[in-house]
Amino acid sequence: MNPSQSNSTASSPAQTLGPGKLNGTLHCPIESVFEILLRLPVKPLLRCRCVCKPWCSLIDSKKFVDKHLQRNIESNPDSGIIFRAYTEGNNFYMADVDSLNDSTVMELADPLKTQLYGAVFVGSCNGVVCLWKDETDVLLWNPATRKVRVLPIPNNIPIPFMLMQSDAVGFGYDHLSEDYKVVRFVDSQLQGIMVSVYSLKSNTWTRAETITNTIRLRMNFGIFANGALYWLAAKGAHIILAFDLGVERHTELPLPAGVNKTEENRMGLIVFNRCVCLIDHYPDSHTDIWMKNENGVDNSWSKFLAVEQPGILGSFKIVWPVAFSQTRNNILLAVDGDKFTWYDSERNEVKKVIIQGLPGSYASLVYTESLVHFSYDFKLELEDLLKVYIYMCNFISMVTNFRL
Structure with a gap:
């Protein structure tokens, strides 16, 4: 066997690990660089920002942030859930919707814990949570990136x-x-x-x-x-x-037809599946959930869910839908504001959710994980894109050689 044959044999396994190899360097189309990073969750992407300045510029660019958010919304909306304890210093906790029964919730640590102390939920949009503090301050918080703006x-x-x-x-x-x-x-x-x-x-x-x-x-x-x-x-x-x-x-x-429009302290508004929903609660009888069908402010409603009392949930004071499971086969229901249950609408079955590490009294809010930041000054120039391309190729080559 001559040397050229030996080198060819030694390098042949690398051909299956990438799209191509030229003069000993693994090459990856620049479009693939963008797509590879786009599929990573927020936490690994934040680590990737530390690799080099071009990577940081790419991940921070508005184009990348928007694409990453769109992909998360399409594939797994409302995947995160935040809890605010009513006791123990109003601590905040975070968890994934689909892993509520499988893992312990994560408590926020200082200094973020100190910044959010005493704040209450206003709402969530595109991974950004709005909070109201001390009856005067409004805060914006991205739980995934751990950034806060007053x-x-x-x-x-x-x-x-x-x-x-x-x-x-x-x-x-x-x-x-x-x-x-x-x-x-x-x-x-x-x-x-x-x-x-x-x-x-x-x-x-x-x-x-x-x-x-x-x-x-x-x-x-x-x-x-x-x-x-x-x-x-x-x-x-x-x-x-x-x-x-x-x-x-x-x-x-106007409220949906068939809803009593004069009763006090019986109704509420929530967002479920990115739609406005009206909770119409009849104590000791049932709860109807009405969903607004059309976009904007046009008025068209349909009854999405009706929960009898007593029924499969037993007795309750109030109930409302929180989020779909990732497979969309089950609905996470909040019952009386201090417990959750999974509801299988096809089988008409419920499964109680036991959350580890969470105080007994809390408020909750669902959100979609995102990279959304609080500035619009990030720009990605063509030169930076080329640098990202070179870094990505070198990085893949390094990983390939390491595996060999």
């Missing part, structure tokens, strides 16, 4: 609204301007409801509109779905107030 306090509130006020807050994403927005309602009762909107892009608050004082909000925190924020409200009878983040104006929506 928003400036509005300075455009007129004196009549400052003297006698109650606040309501909502958080969502305006896809038209590609901007995250926080909406704050200040209700003076006599003057009406003044609406201020915070833009993450401009980092400023602006005055949007003043809503008539004939409307009274029944929720402190609005829920976000399909470009709008929603609150239960009353204008004589109960209505739903929808605030469109694109045009920054509100619309009044």
Whole structure:
């Protein structure tokens, strides 16, 4: 056997480990570099940022962040869940929806624990969680990247609204301007409801509109779905107030037909499967979950779930759907706000969820893991793309040689 034959034989196994090899260097198309990183969860991607500056630039680029988020939404939406304990210093815990029975929840550690102390959930959108703290501060938090941003306090509130006020807050994403927005309602009762909107892009608050004082909000925190924020409200009878983040104006929506519009303290709004849902609870009888069918603020509802009492869940005070399992065969239900159960709608069976390491009393919020950050200044130039391509090829070559 001559030397050339020996080298050819020795290198032949490497041909099966990559798309091709030229002059001893493994080559990977630049499109594949992007696609390989795109399939990684957030935690490994954060480690990859430390490999080199080009990798960091790629992972931080808006194009990559948006693509990664879109893929997560399409493949595994609402995969994460956050718990806020009502005791033990209001500690925060995190877990995966599908592994609630299999692993212990992870408690947040300092300094993040200190930053979030005393904060309560406002809502979640695209992996970003909005929190309300000390009745004045609004915080944005990405649990996956562990980044927190405290928003400036509005300075455009007129004196009549400052003297006698109650606040309501909502958080969502305006896809038209590609901007995250926080909406704050200040209700003076006599003057009406003044609406201020915070833009993450401009980092400023602006005055949007003043809503008539004939409307009274029944929720402190609005829920976000399909470009709008929603609150239960009353204008004589109960209505739903929808605030469109694109045009920054509100619309009044009637409740679904068949729902008693005058009963107090019996209804609630939630987001499930990225749709607005109305909880219509009848104590000692049943609970109906109505789902809003159409996007935007058009009004079309269908009854998504009806839970009898007593029934397969036994006796309960309130119940609502939280998330689908990854296979979408089961629905995670919150029962009385302090326990969970998996519900198989086809078999009409339930399985109790036992969460390890979690206090007995808590609030919960589902979210989609993402790389979304709180700045829009990240840019990826062609030169950086070429550097990423070279680094990726060298990295794959190194791994291949190591395995050999």
